[in-house]
Amino acid sequence: MRNTLIFAGSSCPALAGQICSNLGMDPAGVELSQFANGETSVKILTSIRDKDVFVVQSGSSNINDSIMELLILISACKGGSANKITGQPPHYDSAAVLPYFPYSRQSKKKSHRGAITARMLANLLNVAGINHVITIDLHASQMQGFFKCPVDNLHAEPIIARWIRRNVANWQEAVCVSKNAGGTKRVTSLADALKLNFGMVTTDKRRGGPGMSASMIMNQLDGNAPELVLDSDISKLQISPDDNVAHRGEKPVLSQLQTKEQKLEFAPRNGQTPPRGGHSRQESQSSPRKSPAMSSPLRSSNGNASTTKSPLTRAQTVPSISSSIEEEQEFTDERARDITQGRLVHGHIVPDDYPSPTQSAMSTSTILDNPDDDPMSMSRASSFFHPEPQVLGGSADAAASSDEEDGGLNDPGLEQMITLVGDVKNRTIFIIDDMIDKAGSWIAAAECVVKRGRAKKVYCIATHGLFGGDSLEELQNCDCIDTILVTNSFPIAADKARAAKKLVVLDLSNLLSEAIRRNHYGESISPLFSHSYD
Structure with a gap:
């Protein structure tokens, strides 16, 4: 493509190189470095005047350094072609290609004094001089309203669906499952594309304490x-x-x-x-x-x-x-057969007779053993007197982020009830979300569909494989998970990828390169959202 430059950030050089290879061009020359105190330095080594500039930079493990590098690189591109002899504005397009948009989980207030960090980052990109954003699977689609420029929010769903058709045996009998209430729209979208049934897994917290009512x-x-x-x-x-x-x-x-x-x-x-x-x-x-x-x-x-x-x-x-x-007791609803419940202790499914950690810490028999104790002071741990606080004064949002529910799974004093809605017996299960950061909720959902629902195979599917901490190793060691499917939107360390035998990484370079080509020539990007049935 003539009059087009693609700059590769330090977060995903392999993905940017593959994009340039698909377009038949080389990455533009740029020098990225840091001073001794950690400040980022950017030097552009080629002329960018009157050129269409695309900066490929994704989130990474060093998320804040990647953001600063992106902002400085965009600002350098703007300054390199803003001054013209005629005084007219430049005739170039400066676009940021962000396969994984950083801070996308902080797109709404989660407390009275919380910050909407995703909106702040969108404002920073606008101030730096960006006028086009290309990204993949935003955590919340309404984030496109944060920007003052056009946003192309591409989807990895067609690529995932094509991989399922080609690599999963008897995929026509599979079931798509959401591991939380907030991901049902994403799951039903893939289920509709594949003409499959879908289900949902939800968890209910049981607070600790003597359990007095x-x-x-x-x-x-x-x-x-x-x-x-x-x-x-x-x-x-x-x-x-x-x-x-x-x-x-x-x-x-x-x-x-x-x-x-x-x-x-x-x-x-x-x-x-x-x-x-x-x-x-x-x-x-x-x-x-x-x-x-x-x-x-x-x-x-x-x-x-x-x-x-x-x-x-x-x-x-x-x-x-x-x-x-008697007539009411004899009446049965057929849909009730598709509801399965289990107990979660330390984030794992346990038998029904397993001792509850809340009862072992403080037994309810203490009320009877100590009749002289003040019942009101003993009941302060009870949920009747201390109800769980809700977000923003009671307006709890059911569409929580993909891994927010992991916070209580490892709490030794907290037992959770997990519920599976849907028939998964002897079926292949696709547990779907937009990202994998922590492993707790994924393992709990996989154990629920296998140990309670008696599913035969489980695929954990997400667009962005963040894999914070030791989550990839934990998913690899889970016997209920057979395959972990992600894309290369987020860079994964090579040693981690080699150690995880269950990990499958899909390439997004073809999707992103075609989006760049269509934007450069002014073509529609609608065909990129359609499913191919080859």
Whole structure:
């Protein structure tokens, strides 16, 4: 291509060299170095006046150095062709080719004092002089609105789909699975392209502590709690008023409640005379279908906190109370068969009888063993009094970043419940996300579909293989994972890539070189989003 220069940053020289090779040209001359104190120095060794300039620079393990190098290189290109004798603006295009856009996970506020770092980086690129951005699979597509210049957000999905068709046996029977709620749109897109079914894996945190509920705490505070008794022969639900309430003339909260087939009665524990038309406590205890269980607090009708009543003990569920209840119990939904649950401890699936770390740290029996302890002070670890804080005052975002859920997987005092929605038995599974940074959520999802869902093979697929820390080694050592599929948008150390036998890296140079060629000649890039079925 005439009047076109491609500069290769230090983060991905191999990818930039392959792009230039596909276009039949050599990388433009540039000298990249650092001073002794770590400052970045850029020297352009060729004329760039009236040329279309493309700077290929991706995120890397030295992410901040790569960003500064990109900004300085763009600024140097702008300064090298901005001054013209006629005083007219330059007739050149300066584009940044960012296969992996840095800080893309920080595209929204996650706390009241959080920063939208991705928007700040977009502003920095604009100030440096960029007027075109080419990238692949932004973490959030709405990030394109951060820029004041055109953005070509390419997708690696056609390349991944073509690899699946060519290399996966019986891929027509596979299932695409999302490992969190935020990645369902990405998973369903690939599933629609391949005409496959899809599923989802979600995790639910269980906070540590003695596991006391509010009713257990309230039961310790008041020993005169009335007992809820179940009786199907009574026509009305009545509560015998307490002495203090009766003297004040106040009415209880639940005065009368009629049901279709099932009737309930609250009988006092202290042996008071039951209401007229009701049964005594002894008669209720003689029924084989009546037994006390959990309790819950009860308040008077005027809403005054001082008139809070003692907790009421719920009756256990009894079989076949009425024909209508029997019909509801017999009704089954076929979709419920596709829901599988498991327990996660230290980020791994454990059997149902495995001891919970929360119970081993502080057993619930301490309440019974130490009756003199203050129940309110013991309950401070309970989720009833300390609910989990939500993002921005309760507006929790379900579309969390790809690896934000890994934070609690290795917490020794936290147990999680993992749920698999979808039928994966004896199927090949494609667990899909936009990036792989930490390995915890990937391993948990793979173990869930294999050990609970009884899948036969698991492919972990992502566009950007960041592989922070020892995550690649952990994925390699997981017996439930068969293949790790990523692209070369993010540079992977050669020693890590050689040690990971399960790792497969797809080349993006053809996609990026074609995008550069079409931008240079003013052609449409829409064909780059289509799937080829060769």
